[in-house]
Amino acid sequence: MTNPAxxxxxxxSRRPGASVTAGLRAQDRGAxxxxxxxxxxxxxxxxxxxxxxxxxxxxxxxxxxxxxFVEDTALCLPGGAVMMRPGAASRMGxxxxxxxxxxxxxxxxxxxxxxxxxxxxxxxxTGREVLVGLSARxxxxxxxxxxxxxxxxxxxxxxxxxxxGVLHFKTDCSLLDxxxxxxxxxxxxxxxxxxxxxxxLPDGEEAAANAIRFNDVILMPDGFPKTAEMLTQEGFNVRxxxxxxxxxxxxxxxxxxxxxxx
Ligand code: GLY
Numbered sequence: 001m002t003n004p005a006x007x008x009x010x011x012x013s014r015r016p017g018a019s020v021t022a023g024l025r026a027q028d029r030g031a032x033x034x035x036x037x038x039x040x041x042x043x044x045x046x047x048x049x050x051x052x053x054x055x056x057x058x059x060x061x062x063x064x065x066x067x068x069f070v071e072d073t074a075l076c077l078p079g080g081a082v083m084m085r086p087g088a089a090s091r092m093g094x095x096x097x098x099x100x101x102x103x104x105x106x107x108x109x110x111x112x113x114x115x116x117x118x119x120x121x122x123x124x125x126t127g128r129e130v131l132v133g134l135s136a137r138x139x140x141x142x143x144x145x146x147x148x149x150x151x152x153x154x155x156x157x158x159x160x161x162x163x164x165g166v167l168h169f170k171t172d173c174s175l176l177d178x179x180x181x182x183x184x185x186x187x188x189x190x191x192x193x194x195x196x197x198x199x200x201l202p203d204g205e206e207a208a209a210n211a212i213r214f215n216d217v218i219l220m221p222d223g224f225p226k227t228a229e230m231l232t233q234e235g236f237n238v239r240x241x242x243x244x245x246x247x248x249x250x251x252x253x254x255x256x257x258x259x260x261x262x
Contacts, residue, residue, distance in 0.1 A: 003178050004078045004261050005127035006213045010054050011257040012101055013045055016068040017060030023249040024066055024088060026167065032245035040242040041068070044219065044256055047239050051215035055257075058101065064094045068246075069255040072119040072137075072168075073098040075146070076260035077130070079153035080108030082146060087117035087137030098258075105262055110149050116141025121168030121255060127178050130155050131192065133162035133169025160192040167250045174211040174254065176218065176236060182227075184209050199234065202226035210252030212259070219253045 021031040061067040075082045081102045122138040124131040147157045162169040172187040180197045184206045208224035218236045221243035
């Protein structure tokens with residue numbers, strides 16, 4: 001049986017532009033290298049396509065340095081898609097840039113109208129429920145507005161908490177299969193994954209928490225051998241992708257695509 005949280009027919013991604021060097025970051029650890037970032041992005045898209053999915057790659061948006069992190073602009077679910085309302089002011093305009101693409105793909109397309117804020121990086125769809133982490137980017141009003149839409153579509157929403165100092169809920173966790181979550185010990189300690197099987201990131205490899213299950217593969221950041229070994233031992237088909245430059249902007253595997261079935 002296919003699970004719409006891990007089996008996908010389509011994805012949408014966006015190329016990085018030269019302005020990516022001005023992307024938001026919690027801590028300045030240097031500017032990303034556009035050429036290397038583009039090469040990693042190409043490998044990411046090729047890996048998604050290798051599973052048989054159709055991947056739409058949109059042009060770079062120089063006016064929006066963080067626009068390659070398309071996940072924050074929308075939530076795509078069985079039933080429809082919801083355009084988000086980012087908590088980062090510099091990212092608000094990315095939503096209108098993504099909307100026409102999703103309007104061409106989803107019959108039921110809604111908008112978070114505000115005044116609240118919510119970003120896709122704070123949302124984990126597990127197939128049985130939608131977990132939304134409150135964070136510096138996602139507030140209770142944004143979650144409440146999303147809840148009204150998801151009630152109509154029959155998706156239970158559970159409000160949880162992104163740990164302090166962590167950009168997004170999914171910075172610290174990933175869905176590996178219908179029952180299994182990869183999580184930092186810090187996030188799991190909040191109790192938000194009760195009822196799931198949880199695999200903890202090995203100590204020192206917490207930065208590998210943001211991975212994606214996409215059809216029969218797990219895309220994860222390269223350079224985390226203990227995590228790769230653990231997931232391989234668990235029977236997952238691991239595909240490491242260079243995340244050096246996205247990591248400088250606090251971005252990871254999930255941030256680079258919207259994934260859905262149509
Ligand atoms: N650089 C990604 C973000 O802060 O939203």
